[in-house]
Amino acid sequence: MCGVKKEEQCRLDITLELAMQKVSTIISVPAFLFMICGSAVLALRQKFYLPDSLVVPQGELLHPGNLLSGQGLLNLGILMLAASPAIRVFTALVVYVRIKAWVDAIIALGVLMVLIFSCYVPTG
Numbered sequence: 001m002c003g004v005k006k007e008e009q010c011r012l013d014i015t016l017e018l019a020m021q022k023v024s025t026i027i028s029v030p031a032f033l034f035m036i037c038g039s040a041v042l043a044l045r046q047k048f049y050l051p052d053s054l055v056v057p058q059g060e061l062l063h064p065g066n067l068l069s070g071q072g073l074l075n076l077g078i079l080m081l082a083a084s085p086a087i088r089v090f091t092a093l094v095v096y097v098r099i100k101a102w103v104d105a106i107i108a109l110g111v112l113m114v115l116i117f118s119c120y121v122p123t124g
Contacts (some may be wrong), residue, residue: 016095023091024084031080038073045070086115 089112096105 027084031077034073034077038070041070
């Protein structure tokens with residue numbers, strides 16, 4: 001299955017692939033359901049419009065009242081999908097640390113730090 005790769009490297013590839021499949025499913029299914037529920041709520045209220053960046057201000061996104069609105073559910077689903085690359089890199093980091101692949105773990109940590117720092121936008 002892994003060709004000429006060492007058996008240990010083959011196990012690492014399979015472990016990492018299975019972990020990524022689980023992470024993708026855990027993120028994608030709820031995100032899809034949130035977006036479907038948000039669309040349904042908006043359609044039932046006949047207030048359906050395409051979301052933009054100002055629909056729910058960033059500071060109020062996790063406020064319970066906003067999450068229960070149709071637009072809040074849509075935004076939560078989109079936010080979950082946007083966070084999936086960082087979650088996948090974090091998963092890879094955990095797998096690499098568990099199997100003591102230190103070089104790969106350091107690279108994954110560097111990528112994760114870049115993803116986190118890229119979310120910070122200074123104001124002012």
